[in-house]
Structures are given as C-alpha cells and as structure tokens.
Amino acid sequence: MILAPRPWLPLGILALGLALLPLQRLWGGAAIAAGVVGLLGLFLLLQTLLLRLQFSDEALLVWSRSRLLRRFPYSDWLGWTVFWGPLPVLFYFRERQSPHLLPVIFDATALRQQLELHLSALP
Numbered sequence: 001m002i003l004a005p006r007p008w009l010p011l012g013i014l015a016l017g018l019a020l021l022p023l024q025r026l027w028g029g030a031a032i033a034a035g036v037v038g039l040l041g042l043f044l045l046l047q048t049l050l051l052r053l054q055f056s057d058e059a060l061l062v063w064s065r066s067r068l069l070r071r072f073p074y075s076d077w078l079g080w081t082v083f084w085g086p087l088p089v090l091f092y093f094r095e096r097q098s099p100h101l102l103p104v105i106f107d108a109t110a111l112r113q114q115l116e117l118h119l120s121a122l123p
Helices: 008-025 030-050 108-119
Strands: 051-055 059-064 067-073 077-083 090-095 099-103
Touching (some): 008 030, 077 108
Antiparallel strands (some): 077 090
C-alpha cells in the first residue's frame, strides 16, 4: 500500500507565511518570519511531490520517485502516534535505534489504518 500525497499541510504553512506579510507594519520582523515560514511551506510542498510512504508486509518503505531511500522494519518499532487528531500534522514513531518525526504530507486516514494493520501489537 502506497499512501496518497496530501498537500494540505504545506499549503496551510504557505498561507500562514502569506498571512504574516501584512504584519510587517506592526512588527519589523514579520517579513523575515513570513519568508522563513513560506520557505518551509515550499520545502514541504516539494517533499509532497517527491516522497512516498509504502507499507509492505515487513517494513515501512520511504521512496523518492523510484528510488528506495529508507527501510524501517516493523520488528524494530517500539511505538507510534499521529499528533493533533482532527488535524493531523505530525507522525512520530520510535525504533530501537532512534525516534523519527515526519510531517503528515500524505493521507492521514490511510496512514492510521496501515499503522494499525501492521503494528497493532505495539503498546
């Protein structure tokens, strides 16, 4: 199962950057903040176009176009969560070696379904 891309988070961050621009009259740093937020939104939008998450029988696979970037075997996972329930923006999972935090730039409903399917035995 490959998760479908969802650009809502990057587009929301870009909108926030644009919303900060009119504040530059009140606060001189607003233009810099708007630029930083806007660049983050553009970066995440690019990642939305390039990256895909695939749930295989044994591991979560991260793809960039047709190239496999990383493999996360389920046997190494200690736990996972998707932050901010109705508006999921961050996906956290912990392996034995390290924690990982990813922006939700893909279908969050399918993400939860696949996590529950493949990792239901985790606490």
